[in-house]
Amino acid sequence: MASAPISESAIPVVDFAKWAAGGPSRLQIAQDIVAACKRVGFVYIVNHSLPEHQIDEAFKWSLRFFDLPQEEKLKAPHPEGWAVHRGYSWPGLEKVSQAISADNDQERAQQLREVPDIKESYDIGSDENSTQPNQWIPDEALPGFRQFMTQFYWDCFRVGGEILQALAVGMGLENEDHLLKKHSGHNGQLRLLNYPPVPAEALETERAARCPAHTDWSSITLLFQDDCGGLEVEDVTSPGKFVPATPIKNAIVMNVGDLLQRWSNDHLRSTSHRVTLPPLSDRFEGKQRMTRRRFSIPYFLSPDPDSVIACISSCMGSNEPPKYEPITQAGYNQMRASMQY
Secondary structure (H helix, E strand, O other), rough: OOOOOOOOOOOOOEHHHHHHHOOOHHHHHHHHHHHHHHHOOOOEEOOOOOOOOOOOHHHHHHHHHOOOOOHHOOOOEOOOOOOOOOOOEEEOOOOOOOOOOOOOOOOHHHHOOOEEEEEEEEEOOOOOOOOOOOOOOOHHHHOOOOHHHHHHHHHHHHHHHHHHHHHHHOOOOOOOOOOOHHOOOOOOOOEEEEEOOHHHHHHHHOOOEEEEEOOOOOEEEEEEEEEOOOOOOOOOOOOEEEEEEEOOOEEEEEEEOOHHHHHHOOOOOOOEEEEOOOOOOEEEEEOOOOOEEEEEEEEEOOOOOOEEEEEOOOOEOOOOOOOOOOOOOOHHHHHOOOOOO
């Protein structure tokens, strides 16, 4: 069996080891991933082709970056406004939400920011993306950082491409590259995330947040997380209830993004998720019950900006018309990003 037995609300685990070998196992892996995406929208993928030492090294580089003095990190600041999503975002700059557009709702945008997100991030993309230019810190500030992260970005894209192919096979599409061909790799986003320690009471009383409930804008997201915990996924059997996405060493937590849900006419589920308190009391430290520092690294695999996302023909029929109008990736991104910064 490629996947472990699961309940309706649990996140399945799929072993990807035999994907490259082909044969019957390949089809079973693809079908298991699609089943998870239909039911839960999330899946742990283990034994993928990213080596353990490379994932460990990515977290080590992330620690080194966030341990730099603030003045060094600010040499690569997130550009002002929402249009460019690159560089260093300091705590409080970004506000994650499900709101669609701030064009005519400045009051709503201000209300969202009354509860700040206590995290900092650094966003990286393709150096060939001229509309989303990278904001690199000087090489002398952290020698080797840019070289490693550039390679890791493209290795994540390679693995993400394999998963998109598996999704196409599992959905019964004739061309396994049907989804992948709209992704050149130049419009992805690699994000390093640091959640500093914060008093548990501040999160419990909602005076602060780590990352509020939201869905992702991408086709799919690949997430690497440390052992701290705190990621939660909405229980599809009980809306408003969240279940922990317990860390599994070296596993990729893959989830469906909004664009793939639109693309599949809601056959695949883009599920709300959040980062909050770690699930166990021993995750707190000291009398003030400070949360442990948490690191995670998501990679957002997005179509190219001018790609038109229209309903896949196999996901509609005479009794199931398309639920969404066609939209470009750039158009959808604009609706979401304008509320975030």
